[in-house]
Amino acid sequence: MLMPLSPVALLMSAENGAEDxxxxxxxxxxxxxxxxxxxxxxxxxxxxxxxxxxxxxPVTGPEAQEKTVESLRQLRGQNGPLGGMVARIDGT
Incomplete structure (x- = not known):
């Protein structure tokens, strides 16, 4: 179900204390x-x-992807399980 909420509303709606x-x-x-x-x-x-x-x-080089993946690894360590996906856009 899509919920058209602002970023602030998304965060504020989390204060329900539920396990889910x-x-x-x-x-x-x-x-x-x-x-x-x-x-x-x-x-x-x-x-x-x-x-x-x-x-x-290869337009941006591997650094941008490596930086992003490292940021997500750090988040995973702080917040528990966090997956992720990388989609390659090669321009062809």
Missing amino acids: PVGRAVALVSGGIDSPVAVARMVSAGWEVIPLHCSQE
Whole structure:
């Protein structure tokens, strides 16, 4: 079920104290800091989040993907189980 909520409403709705996830979401994760922090906040708030990174290698080089994967590894260590996917966009 899709819930058209603002990011603030998504976080605030998590304060229900339930054992079950508040909801499930796929989060697009870039090589920057904002999207991993948003994922961490959602996980902390009780959401089940599947991070998705769209790699543009070889255009951007492997560094962007490595940086993103490392950010997600750190989040997994802090917030428990956290999977993720990388989709390669090769321009062909």
